[in-house]
Amino acid sequence: MIFENYEINIDALPKVETGTFQQLDENYLVVRYIGSFIFFLILGFGLIMSYFLTDVTEVPGLFWGLVGLWIVWAIASFGLTNLGYKIRGYILRDKDLVHRKGVIFKTMTTIPFNRVQHCEVSQGIIQRMFDLHTLQIFTAGGSNSDLSIPGLKADTAQRIKEFIINKTVEETNAPPLAIDTLTEEVVDELASEEIPSQEIEKVWKEDAENLKSEI
Amino acid sequence: MQKEKAYNFSIPKRQSPIAIFLIVQKLIEQIIRQFWPILLVVILNNLDFQTKGSSSSEDPYMTRILFILGGISAVGSIIAYFKFYYYIKDDEFVIEKGLFQKKKINIPFDRIQTINFEQNLIHQAFNVVSLEVDSAGSNQKEISIQAIKREEAEAIRAFIMTEKAKSQPILQNEDQEVVIEEEQPNILMRLNPFDLIKVGISQNHIRGLGIIMGFGFWIFQTVIDFDFIDENNPMDIIEQDFGLGSVLSFWVYLLLALIIFSILISLMLTVFQHFDLRFFRTKAGFKVVSGLFTKREESANINKIQFIRWEDSILKRIFKIFQLGLFQASSAAVNIRQSINIPGCYADQINTVRATYFPEEGNLNYSTHQISPLIIGRRVLYLGGIPALALLINAFVQQSIFLGIAAVLWPIGIFFTSKIFHKNWKFHVSEEGILTENGIIGTQFTLLKWYKVQAVKTRQSIYQAKKQVADLYFYTAAGTVKIPYVPLAKAQEITNYVLYKVEVDERSWM
Numbered sequence: 062m063i064f065e066n067y068e069i070n071i072d073a074l075p076k077v078e079t080g081t082f083q084q085l086d087e088n089y090l091v092v093r094y095i096g097s098f099i100f101f102l103i104l105g106f107g108l109i110m111s112y113f114l115t116d117v118t119e120v121p122g123l124f125w126g127l128v129g130l131w132i133v134w135a136i137a138s139f140g141l142t143n144l145g146y147k148i149r150g151y152i153l154r155d156k157d158l159v160h161r162k163g164v165i166f167k168t169m170t171t172i173p174f175n176r177v178q179h180c181e182v183s184q185g186i187i188q189r190m191f192d193l194h195t196l197q198i199f200t201a202g203g204s205n206s207d208l209s210i211p212g213l214k215a216d217t218a219q220r221i222k223e224f225i226i227n228k229t230v231e232e233t234n235a236p237p238l239a240i241d242t243l244t245e246e247v248v249d250e251l252a253s254e255e256i257p258s259q260e261i262e263k264v265w266k267e268d269a270e271n272l273k274s275e276i
Numbered sequence: 277m278q279k280e281k282a283y284n285f286s287i288p289k290r291q292s293p294i295a296i297f298l299i300v301q302k303l304i305e306q307i308i309r310q311f312w313p314i315l316l317v318v319i320l321n322n323l324d325f326q327t328k329g330s331s332s333s334e335d336p337y338m339t340r341i342l343f344i345l346g347g348i349s350a351v352g353s354i355i356a357y358f359k360f361y362y363y364i365k366d367d368e369f370v371i372e373k374g375l376f377q378k379k380k381i382n383i384p385f386d387r388i389q390t391i392n393f394e395q396n397l398i399h400q401a402f403n404v405v406s407l408e409v410d411s412a413g414s415n416q417k418e419i420s421i422q423a424i425k426r427e428e429a430e431a432i433r434a435f436i437m438t439e440k441a442k443s444q445p446i447l448q449n450e451d452q453e454v455v456i457e458e459e460q461p462n463i464l465m466r467l468n469p470f471d472l473i474k475v476g477i478s479q480n481h482i483r484g485l486g487i488i489m490g491f492g493f494w495i496f497q498t499v500i501d502f503d504f505i506d507e508n509n510p511m512d513i514i515e516q517d518f519g520l521g522s523v524l525s526f527w528v529y530l531l532l533a534l535i536i537f538s539i540l541i542s543l544m545l546t547v548f549q550h551f552d553l554r555f556f557r558t559k560a561g562f563k564v565v566s567g568l569f570t571k572r573e574e575s576a577n578i579n580k581i582q583f584i585r586w587e588d589s590i591l592k593r594i595f596k597i598f599q600l601g602l603f604q605a606s607s608a609a610v611n612i613r614q615s616i617n618i619p620g621c622y623a624d625q626i627n628t629v630r631a632t633y634f635p636e637e638g639n640l641n642y643s644t645h646q647i648s649p650l651i652i653g654r655r656v657l658y659l660g661g662i663p664a665l666a667l668l669i670n671a672f673v674q675q676s677i678f679l680g681i682a683a684v685l686w687p688i689g690i691f692f693t694s695k696i697f698h699k700n701w702k703f704h705v706s707e708e709g710i711l712t713e714n715g716i717i718g719t720q721f722t723l724l725k726w727y728k729v730q731a732v733k734t735r736q737s738i739y740q741a742k743k744q745v746a747d748l749y750f751y752t753a754a755g756t757v758k759i760p761y762v763p764l765a766k767a768q769e770i771t772n773y774v775l776y777k778v779e780v781d782e783r784s785w786m
Binding site: 075163208 | 582605729730731732733734735736737738741751752753754755756768769771772773775776778779781785786
């Protein structure tokens with residue numbers, strides 16, 4: 062026991078490790094396969110080009126060694142993709158979001174909603190073919206602790222996003238210390254006074270424009 | 277102070293005309309920094325041209341293009357100066373700028389984290405400062421004004437900070453109330469020249485050495501890329517000219533020169549950066565003023581400080597000094613400038629800062645934990661084994677006994693340092709925060725309050741997963757605190773507890 066001297070019961074705390082992880086959409090596995098396939102296709106093309114255009118054949122065995130490496134890497138990558146899909150998942154809890162991923166390095170990241178700055182739903186080209194979306198969650202101070210969960214159906218992604226934004230609004234707009242003295246009306250008023258999600262989006266749009274003009 | 281009233285911030289204003297100089301200066305610096313190899317080629321080729329009377333015909337064009345580009349940018353910068361306005365409107369700091377595309381940047385006061393000043397030589401000569409506004413949010417959105425009169429800048433900062441404080445009475449927690457009672461900025465320490473030399477000598481000289489080597493290598497590479505010198509092995513030249521024995525003494529001299537040079541470099545950098553450093557305790561937090569040529573003034577609001585870190589080394593321990601870092605929430609990622617560094621702190625100052633950041637620290641119960649000893653084996657394998665294997669292969673190829681001995685000694689050295697590394701890595705856990713302690717030669721301490729955490733991560737390699745240990749990461753708005761090789765059950769318990777602490781905490785954490 063690490064926190065023996067504390068009035069709350071540590072065992073009663075919600076446990077991150079025992080939750081059941083929501084898997085990503087099945088089609089996301091296909092998305093990943095297509096992505097890998099394209100990557101290895103390009104790599105293979107590069108290999109073929111090197112056969113004709115460079116001196117790679119002059120070193121005995123080098124070309125076929127590279128081809129062997131290409132094959133092994135491709136097979137390993139497809140295997141890892143499959144495994145990675147099985148491991149990757151998320152748990153949406155009342156006050157935070159847990160995200161697990163990685164085969165060689167298994168990571169589990171949890172972001173409490175009251176530390177979320179901003180949420181975004183985006184979509185890559187391959188994901189678009191299957192109508193899948195990526196949910197991105199941003200925290201303050203750089204990209205280290207930002208999360209992105211790919212392979213979500215449009216409405217799932219939107220719903221999680223709304224859920225998180227509502228939670229952050231609750232957390233940030235309720236005056237922290239004086240909540241007991243305020244009537245619900247005041248709280249509602251405060252909540253409706255500004256809509257942070259929209260405002261944040263506005264700021265982000267501005268930023269994107271700034272960035273564009275700078276480029 | 278009376279001058280403050282004379283400023284009307286709501287009228288859009290241009291920067292001080294000195295900004296034009298500064299913009300042009302910056303531009304020239306940039307051009308030189310980016311194109312110096314080309315410039316060098318141009319200059320050398322021109323010299324060549326003059327002496328020999330023949331050279332490649334392309335180079336004059338290159339020069340011309342360079343001048344035209346430079347000219348265009350210079351004119352652009354000057355126009356940009358005239359199109360740049362700043363003012364304050366409705367609790368927002370506004371900047372309007374842009375030549376072709378008008379841009380208007382508004383930063384509401386409550387999003388402003390800190391306002392910092394900087395003065396280089398030109399600034400100092402004209403008594404102006406450059407002003408930087410750092411704002412909240414994970415996106416990089418900074419306002420900076422190149423040149424503005426010092427008094428005006430101070431007035432703006434005072435105005436914004438008082439307005440900001442007025443609009444956020446709720447968020448003032450106990451810590452801040454205590455601070456407000458003190459009225460005068462309280463000087464905590466001042467580096468006198470003697471202290472400065474101590475700091476300079478006890479710097480990490482490996483960094484200085486790295487800078488020299490990196491710079492030397494970079495010049496060598498760039499120069500070779502531009503075909504300046506023949507790729508003759510310099511060693512061959514030395515050997516030819518001075519005989520075989522000279523090669524060895526050449527290396528010895530080179531090593532000695534490098535060591536002396538890197539100490540000098542760190543000493544010089546220290547003097548430039550930390551000359552007449554003064555560390556204040558202010559109403560809102562801390563303030564640091566320092567610098568020889570470029571005067572820097574940085575401030576840290578207590579609320580914005582996410583964690584603090586202090587460290588010593590062998591040399592520092594002799595002088596009984598620490599280097600202190602205040603890690604502040606910032607808009608740009610983990611930016612060095614946002615984490616205020618104060619070298620040459622004594623234990624007294626460290627304690628003051630600790631007590632300010634974490635007043636309840638002394639009254640808490642800490643339990644001390646060690647990381648898993650498995651880390652020793654892993655370090656020996658990766659840091660010891662892999663280089664040893666490379667050395668061994670080399671030893672066979674080159675038939676060198678010297679390399680063979682190195683291949684044996686290296687992993688043994690790594691083993692002993694890893695044992696020390698493991699023994700020294702400790703973390704002290706309490707209800708409200710954590711203190712970590714690590715280092716092989718020196719010791720680095722990190723103090724983090726739980727409610728500053730904004731994400732928790734555990735990371736396991738395949739090996740770690742098999743052995744039931746995990747690396748534990750606490751992310752804050754100012755950087756990451758990492759504990760390696762924590763037994764999994766412990767890591768999970770801490771994770772769950774920290775999440776609970778963060779989720780029930782309603783204080784503003786930045």
